[in-house]
Amino acid sequence: MKRLILAAATFVLMMPVPAQAQVEEYTLEKPHTQVVFSVNHLGFSNSHGKFLDYSGVFTFDRGKPENSRVEATVITASLFMGDEKWDQHLKGADFFDVEKFPDMTFKSTKIEVLSDNTANITGDLTLLGVTKPVTLAATFNKAEKHAFSGKHVAGFSAHAKIKRSDFGMTYGLPLVGDEVDITIEVEGIRNDPPGMEQGTP
Numbered sequence: 001m002k003r004l005i006l007a008a009a010t011f012v013l014m015m016p017v018p019a020q021a022q023v024e025e026y027t028l029e030k031p032h033t034q035v036v037f038s039v040n041h042l043g044f045s046n047s048h049g050k051f052l053d054y055s056g057v058f059t060f061d062r063g064k065p066e067n068s069r070v071e072a073t074v075i076t077a078s079l080f081m082g083d084e085k086w087d088q089h090l091k092g093a094d095f096f097d098v099e100k101f102p103d104m105t106f107k108s109t110k111i112e113v114l115s116d117n118t119a120n121i122t123g124d125l126t127l128l129g130v131t132k133p134v135t136l137a138a139t140f141n142k143a144e145k146h147a148f149s150g151k152h153v154a155g156f157s158a159h160a161k162i163k164r165s166d167f168g169m170t171y172g173l174p175l176v177g178d179e180v181d182i183t184i185e186v187e188g189i190r191n192d193p194p195g196m197e198q199g200t201p
Contacts, residue, residue: 026188028056034185040177053078070108094171127167152190
C-alpha cells in the first residue's frame with residue numbers, strides 16, 4: 001500500500017502544471033521604436049516624416065491579450081522631415097502648432113484579438129487639443145530574450161489611417177492630402193524587478 005501511495009504521489013508531482021497567465025509591463029525603447037507618417041503632397045508624391053522623441057508603456061497579458069493596454073506620448077517638436085525649412089513650417093501654427101500643443105497622446109480603450117498574432121487596438125488619440133478614436137491594426141512579432149542585451153523585449157508593428165481635418169488641421173486642403181497613413185514599429189523592454197532580468201521570457 002505504501003508503495004502504491006508513493007507511486008501515486010510521484011505521478012502527481014511529475015504532472016505538468018499549467019503556467020499562470022503573466023501580465024508584463026514594457027517601456028518603449030529608443031531608437032528601435034519609430035513613429036512614421038505619410039501624406040499626399042499636391043498629387044506629386046507621398047511625403048514621409050517621423051517623430052524622434054516619445055515615451056510610453058504597454059502591458060502585455062499573455063493569457064488574455066484583450067486585457068493589454070497601451071499609453072504613449074509623442075513630442076510634436078521632434079518632427080523630422082529631412083529639411084529644416086519644411087520642419088519649421090510643419091511645427092508652426094498651420095500644422096502641429098508645437099508651442100501651443102507640445103504633446104500628442106494615445107491611450108488604448110479596447111483591444112480586439114483577431115488571431116494568434118494580430119489585433120485591432122482602439123484608443124483615444126489627442127492632437128491639437130482634439131481627442132478622437134483611432135484604431136491601430138497591430139501585429140505581434142515576438143517576445144523573448146534579446147540575443148545581445150539579455151533583456152526581455154516584445155515587438156509589434158501597427159498601422160492606421162486618420163484624417164488630419166478631424167483634428168482641426170486643415171491648412172492646404174485639398175492640395176495637401178487629408179488622409180494620413182501612420183506606421184508604428186515598437187520594441188519595448190520588459191520592466192523586471194531588480195535581479196529578475198534573467199527570468200522567464
